[in-house]
Amino acid sequence: MRIIVASALFLILATGARAQSVFIEDMTWPEVRDAIAAGKTTAIIYAGGLEQNGPHMALAKHNLIARHVAGQIAAKLGNALVYPVVPYSPAGDGMARTGHMRFPGTVSLSPDVFMGVMRQVAASALSSGFKQVYLLADHGQGVAEVRVAAESLDAEWRPKGARVRYIDAQTAPTQKMNAYMKEKGIAPGGHAGIAETSQVMSIDEKRQIRRDKYALSAAGPEPAAGVLVDPTPATADMGRIFLEMKVASAVEQIQAAAAQK
16 A cells, blocks of 8 residues: 555656646647646747857856756746757857867857747747747857847737747846956956856856866966956856846846737
8 A cells, every 4th residue: 555655646746747847848749738728828948059168167058057047937937938948059160260169069050040040949939839939048149140030030920929039138147247246356257257157056066167177267368278267266156146147137028028918
């Protein structure tokens, strides 16, 4: 009897765990269909990027941050599901080896291809029945393309009762992060600097951060190391604060956009 009860409890818990996921990649197609029918008609599509982040941080930075933030956004909205992170973005010219393409491991899409991918993923969400689709980008390059993709699809689908909107996931949060660091006496940094390192530390420090390589990242110059800023002041606690800033900013924008119909 105890075995039967324990097994039943396990099945209930397992089913509940699946039902609670906001990521469509964890769901079957009937589960996605039923979730939309039950009111989860908002889709979150977040672009990440695979690029060098100096000797101290793994390539997955943008993708890790994008997935984490997207999941938190959906959880706070309560009516949203998250599409898999678009893992590549513009990061330089591979033939000329410009930008981050100077470093092994970086993957770069041309602006046109990247915009096309974002459009097709969003169009897939619309075809599935989502009525509100929001496009975001964690990687700086490609933001313009994400905005154009959203605006062009919105023009096409608005007459059909669906909306596609671009959400600025960078401007306000970056300003708040820089202000926070300045208040703490920390010099804000750019690519792969303290803010980004802190965010990744809070998500998966063990696998993604190489503390023993901090000195190499700080040595510069950027063409040699990939990052100019000493990441030593980064902390997981600071990263959690910064991620919360990103989530709060996106949720506020989405709620404001949804209210406009």
